Amino acid sequence: MFHFFDLSLKINGFPIKKAQNEFEKIERIPETEFENYILEKRKEIVDYHLKNNKSYQDFVGKSFIENWDELPIMTKKEFQKPLQERLSNGFTTKNVYVNKTSGSSGDPFIFAKDKFCHALTWANIIHQFSQYKINFNTSKQARFYGIPLYFIGNKKERLKDVLKNSYRFPIFDLSDKILEKVLLKFQITSFDYINGYTSSIVLFAKFLQKKNIVLTSVCPTLKCCVVTSEMLFEEDKVLMEKQFGVPIINEYGASELDLIAFQNPNNEWQLNSETLFIEILDEKNNVLPNGKEGRIVITSFYNKAHPFIRYDIGDIGIIDERSTFKKPILKKLIGRTNDIAILPSGKKSPGLTFYYVTKSIIEDDGNVKEFVIKQTKIDTFDIEYVSEIELAENQIDTIKIAIEKYLEKGLKFNFKRKTKLDRSKSGKLKQFVSLLKN
Known part of the structure; x- marks a missing residue:
């Protein structure tokens, strides 16, 4: 089969093969050496931005940092200025990946990632989904996501869906009448997996419960369901597993960063240690030990176009006491600091x-x-x-x-x-x- 998904990344200038090779190389680093990998990548990205990014230089106020804890905490408010002013030397809005955060925290902003960094994000996503035998080039996706209603934006997203071998269901109206049509589409389409917003997919599960239908009885090709962007409660997970007949996988990410955590086949919410460094801080910016609740602060190792260094994402969570440098586990995601x-x-x-x-x-x-x-x-x-x-x-x-x-x-x-x-x-x-x- 022709690999439309890989091709679409290449056409847009994202070096996916190079990124996949790099990601596999990181994966092969043994546990005993992984702490050194993290320390080296932290130092590299800080040194790079202190040398090449005036906005970050001004923010830190120093040209050299000796201790990691000296670095100030970045928040979304730091990004409320034109993107061009925040880009590193050699990068322009023409040679980077540009997108906008959803604004769910109340502070939406436009951000950039260099193209290799964005390709690494996709390499990570491809790797995580492959654990459940999902191949983005060949697996058919049932997508429960929003879509722009204006003409150009709508057509762009529809084209992306075609390239991703995806069918997008409308989520702004999920009445029983609409959900009947959703069910019919599952009956006539060999979907491999469901992906989308938690609340919308829960509604579909409740609809199936009312009709006493298990989805795999009408769509036997279904392998798993990945929910994202909203809180997943245990009761909803149990309901979806029962009504869909497949594993329910919890994803936690941020468009400006990467996948942050992805539920592995052992039912652990494994944090991304390959491309991100994740800390839990208290109100005074002190690092908390594993097992303690605090603010989630994240550093992106590979984004040279735009610094995300000790970036307070606005969420509250707990890292599991069993975590290691190579395999940190998110014990609990409690919610947003503004909630x-x-x-x-x-x-x-x-x-x-x-x-x-x-x-x-x-x-x-x-x-x-x-x-x-x-x-x-x-x-x-x-x-x-x-x-x-x-x-x-x-x-x-x-x-x-x-x-x-x-x-x-x-x-x-x-x-x-x-x-x-x-x-x-x-x-x-x-x-x-x-x-x-x-």
Whole structure:
């Protein structure tokens, strides 16, 4: 079969074969030598940008750094200036890969990666998916992603889907009528895997549950399902595994960086140690030991076009105590730093705590398809939900009691039944939103 996917990368100037060779070379580094590899790559990328990137020179304020911990922490706010001002010597917007972050953190920005760095990202993705016998040149993808609605952007994405051997399902309307068409497409197409936003794929699983259908009974070629971009809860994973009949794989990445973590066949959320260095820091930027919760800060080893060095991605997580330099494991991804609920007592709680507690109750009978929680005042929260039947008073009381138990008393809730929930332009569903001004 003709390798359209590899060809599309080559046509766009991404040296995929060179990148795959480099990635395999990194993979072969033994555990005993991997710490040295990390230390060398950290030093190389810092030295490179201190020498070749004026924006980073100005940010650091020094031309030489002796200790890693001296390096300041980069945030998205540092990138709120024209891209050309942030590029290293020898790079222009014409000879790099340029893209824009989704803005889910509230600070969207345009970024760049040199073409070899971006090819390495694809080499990593190809390697991770191959663990589940997925070949991007030959495997057929069922894609649950957003798509631009304007003409040119829409056609570009459709072309990419053709080159990736992918069929994209609309996710802005996932009513039962639309999901019937999705099911029909699975019945007549030999899909190898599902990939896309967690919330959309969960809705499809709930639809199948209601119809008492296991997807592999109508699409026996299906091998796995990879969910990304949104939180995956254990109950949803169990539901999808049951209704799809295949393993559910959790992916965590950032467009400006790389794959950050990918669930391996041993059910471990393995962090990317090949092209990234990942630290967990406290509020004072001290490095925390494995097992402690803190801010996820990432360094990209190979991006010479644009520095991402000790870059606070805006997420909170924990690295497993069993981790090694070669095989670090993400124990838990807790949420985004801007998804924090500030309560009347002064207590701070991850917004997903509300979502998780409410979710454990609200979906027991399968009536509620999906919901989001919005903090509108210090003591007031709106719970917007889509359901076939309006929530009963006893259900609402049970939710309130559970939230009081896990958080605190005296909070007010407005339950709002809706026909559909608002999603971002990309199609992502933000499960918790704080509307309070800092």
